[in-house]
Amino acid sequence: MKFKTLLLGSAAAFAVMGAASASAADLTAAEPVDYVKVCDAFGVGFWYIPGTDTCLKISGYVFVRVSVFGNKIEVANPQGSPDVYSHHVFYTEGQLQVTASTMTDYGALTAYIELEADSQNHGSDPGNNANDTNRPWGDRWVYANQYWASLGPLTMGFLQSAYDYGGGYNILGSDLDSDVKADQARLAWAVGGVGVLVSVEDEVHRWVGNTVASNQASGNMPDLIGAVTWAGGPVDLKLSVGVTDLRNTGTSWGVQGAATVKMDWLAAGDAFRIKGAWAQDAGSFTGGGNAPGTYWSVLASILHYWTPNLTSAATVDYLNAPGATAAWEAAFNIQYSPAKNVWIGPEVVYRNVGNSVNGFRPKGWQGVFQLTRKFGS
Secondary structure: OHHHHHHHHHHHHHHHHHHHHHHHHHHHHOOOOOOOOEOOOOOOOOEEOOOOOOEEEEEEEEEEEEEEEEEEEEEOOOOOOOOEEEEEEEEEEEEEEEEEEEEEOOEEEEEEEEEEEEEEOOOOOHHHOHHHOOOOOOOEEEEEEEEEEEEOOEEEEEEEOOOOOOOOOOOOOOOOOOOOEEEEEEEEEEEOOEEEEEEEEOOHHHHOOOOHHHOOEOOOOOEEEEEEEEEEOOEEEEEEEEEEEEOOOEEEEEEEEEEEEEOOOOOOOOEEEEEEEEEEEOHHHHOOOOOOOEEEEEEEEEEEEEEOOEEEEEEEEEEEOOOOOOEEEEEEEEEEEEEOOEEEEEEEEEEEEEEEEOOOEEEEEEEEEEEEEEEOO
16 A cells, blocks of 8 residues: 555656656747837837837827818819819828837938828819829829938938928918928038038929929929028027029029927917018929019917917918919917817818919818827827
């Protein structure tokens, strides 16, 4: 009996030792877990791509907008023929922004791509805009809105012109100021709040229109842009100069000055922006057209936080162009945030800008109601 008990006990002991050995072997062979780690070298929202020293940030937004117009506007029917007229337009836009940055001996190495998807029905062919030549005609399209790479002071790619400055704080933005994206090579330096930008930009994006008669680029030289910026305390300033060569007028140029003043003393987040531009023949540098002559434009915009979740913005802009009636716009909105990164509310705009601007923005009243959801920022 004792011998039988001893035999069974030994067998059990060997079994336990075998199981323990197997477990130890399994633990030794297990792959190490490479957890995602926060990267704070380039700002909030970055994290290391596992197994690399590259930091990645993903952000974007989706908004849905309903517009009502005082006058019926031309929209597209399902077959694409612009023979339908309506007092209203639905518009949806989504944007995905991806930034990848790595620190090198030459400074930060960054790649950026901004993908956008739009859906709307209106009579303006997106391909008519020189900035949007890759968009197919139709109710829905997806395209890359910006894409560039930078190493230290050098940036190359398709992005906002170095000449430009932000527009108004209203939902729809401003029609009467310079707002152009272009392929470019840019050098930028900043020391003690002072920045210098020098850019060589493809003139096609700013000067080629949708008809042969409106094409103004001579093709003799790219656009040359220089800008100086200054930021200190609550004030941000920018002075830009652009030089181009146009088919009908030869060498032409424009200059723009802009300032933003933070007014946190009134309410946290409050800001006032003012901008003015002047151009000889080169109307796009002011938001104008292609006719030879002198152009000038001004813009003023203010943003006020009634509470951290309730804002108002008002914007007025004006453009004087040769041979045309002076154009102006005024906009006012109220936006409410029921949750973080969500804004919803109405905007009212009046335009005195001729028959149409930017496809479906006609002269007269426009009412807008928009819901915006942002993420990753």
